[in-house]
Amino acid sequence: MSPVQQQMYINGQFVENRSDKWIEVINPATEEVLSLVPEGSAEDARRAIDAADAAQPAWEALPAVERGNWLIKIAAGIRRREPELTATIVAEGGKTQALAQTEVLFTADYLEYMAGWARRYEGEIVQSDRPNENILVFKKAIGVTTGILPWNFPFFLIARKAAPALVTGNTIVIKPSELTPNNAVIFAEIVDEVGLPAGVFNVVTGYGPVVGQELAANPKVGMVSLTGSVNAGIATMQAAANNVTKVSLELGGKAPAIVMNDADLDLAVKAIVSSRVINTGQVCNCAERLYVQEGVYDEFVARLTEAFRQVKVGDPAEQATLDMGPLITQAALERVEQKVAKAVEQGAKVEIGGKRIGDRGFFYEPTLLTGVRADMAVMKEETFGPVLPVMAFSTLDEAIALANDSEYGLTSSIFTRDLNVTMKALKGLKFGETYVNRENFEAMQGFHAGWRKSGVGGADGRHGLEEYLQTHVAYLQYE
Numbered sequence: 001m002s003p004v005q006q007q008m009y010i011n012g013q014f015v016e017n018r019s020d021k022w023i024e025v026i027n028p029a030t031e032e033v034l035s036l037v038p039e040g041s042a043e044d045a046r047r048a049i050d051a052a053d054a055a056q057p058a059w060e061a062l063p064a065v066e067r068g069n070w071l072i073k074i075a076a077g078i079r080r081r082e083p084e085l086t087a088t089i090v091a092e093g094g095k096t097q098a099l100a101q102t103e104v105l106f107t108a109d110y111l112e113y114m115a116g117w118a119r120r121y122e123g124e125i126v127q128s129d130r131p132n133e134n135i136l137v138f139k140k141a142i143g144v145t146t147g148i149l150p151w152n153f154p155f156f157l158i159a160r161k162a163a164p165a166l167v168t169g170n171t172i173v174i175k176p177s178e179l180t181p182n183n184a185v186i187f188a189e190i191v192d193e194v195g196l197p198a199g200v201f202n203v204v205t206g207y208g209p210v211v212g213q214e215l216a217a218n219p220k221v222g223m224v225s226l227t228g229s230v231n232a233g234i235a236t237m238q239a240a241a242n243n244v245t246k247v248s249l250e251l252g253g254k255a256p257a258i259v260m261n262d263a264d265l266d267l268a269v270k271a272i273v274s275s276r277v278i279n280t281g282q283v284c285n286c287a288e289r290l291y292v293q294e295g296v297y298d299e300f301v302a303r304l305t306e307a308f309r310q311v312k313v314g315d316p317a318e319q320a321t322l323d324m325g326p327l328i329t330q331a332a333l334e335r336v337e338q339k340v341a342k343a344v345e346q347g348a349k350v351e352i353g354g355k356r357i358g359d360r361g362f363f364y365e366p367t368l369l370t371g372v373r374a375d376m377a378v379m380k381e382e383t384f385g386p387v388l389p390v391m392a393f394s395t396l397d398e399a400i401a402l403a404n405d406s407e408y409g410l411t412s413s414i415f416t417r418d419l420n421v422t423m424k425a426l427k428g429l430k431f432g433e434t435y436v437n438r439e440n441f442e443a444m445q446g447f448h449a450g451w452r453k454s455g456v457g458g459a460d461g462r463h464g465l466e467e468y469l470q471t472h473v474a475y476l477q478y479e
Helices: 042-061 064-080 082-093 097-121 155-165 182-194 207-219 230-243 263-283 294-309 330-345 397-405 419-428 462-467
Strands: 008-010 011-015 021-025 033-036 124-126 134-143 146-148 170-176 199-201 221-227 244-249 255-259 287-293 348-352 366-370 387-393 411-415 433-436 469-477
Touching: 008 042, 008 182, 021 146, 033 082, 033 182, 042 134, 042 146, 042 170, 042 199, 064 082, 064 097, 064 155, 064 182, 082 182, 097 155, 097 462, 146 155, 146 207, 155 170, 155 182, 155 221, 155 462, 170 207, 182 199, 199 294, 207 221, 221 230, 230 244, 255 263, 255 397, 263 287, 263 294, 263 387, 263 411, 287 294, 287 397, 287 433, 287 462, 294 348, 294 366, 294 387, 330 348, 330 366, 330 387, 387 397, 397 419, 411 419, 419 433
Parallel strands: 146 170, 146 221, 170 199, 221 244, 255 287, 255 411, 287 387, 366 387, 411 433
Antiparallel strands: 008 011, 008 199, 021 033, 124 134, 134 469, 348 366
């Protein structure tokens, strides 16, 4: 049976592939071809941007509550198609069934949450230095926005970019990852089914250097939001620079986890393992390096080793109770193999794992490394796989210094029962997020934003909504 040929969604219509060039979408668990998606061109991206630009004034003119109601309709459509969406995300992304279902339902929740801001975002009246004058601060839509998506949470990231954009009066063009585009096609089908006005939401498939470049460089675009690698973020900023286009970037992470002597070790083991093997370690905010205080180091490593041994790995389509599936591509598998091999060469010890699983699909064992040093690549560079290096430390000040010694600054975590230790860590850690005595997973009402090379701007909550707004100040003088 031939793989299905998908279509792009531009100006309220599913459109044929003009180039006759196709991208194969591969199941990472079986290496089978799932579908073919159009290899979109810069011209395809321009057509979508033009459609979004034409639709934007009328969309912005709608009362915000009406725009929010459209998001609620889309959320309902997602809930109706949850089983299909879950299966699609499992097949093209290698996620476990539980995590894929969580992503689908969380996406619907997120749309409804952002819809609720329709009546709540507001401007200001500022006191003037002059008599008979009011200073009014309006919050207005930016115009056309674009979203360039990753493959690790492909469905949720559609909503994370589109929901705040649409509720505030912007229109949007989405480019899904070429590795996981099928779920975006279903999202577009739902948008089409509910009757969202043409041009408000568009999907263009293809590669970043072509489609993504146009989405960042086009002069009609008011803001480009990207979730991806540091290199992709740099390329996006460079493309946006000629038009001084606003950018919002969520990039890489090398999240430190700190375990103090007084920590609840059972809780810490569970949370750190969860934060390491979620989506096979392919999450920018999950724990990437571990620092354990000397007093509990040996016991904690022993507990972690046993917990890693209990992790269930396999084809998520075949088993509903797995903890971990495959890595996303052969290249990702080889990158993890190389990073572990380099660490061992530099003196690290593999406590458990360290090998590929089987010869079909891109599976790799959950891996714990000891004997690492702070200057090793495995402690500095993002691994993006199920590998956790662990170091001992003596004092909290030392742990904070080790944690901050990174070009990344997205998330961090600490495990302790001591409030004074917690507050000192929160003051000293230089990261956008810190999780205390829990796994690394953000809330939609928070603000997901990185420091240093982990990004510019952020997403979620009120602050994330305001990324999609610009201010217009009026000085109103009266007699």
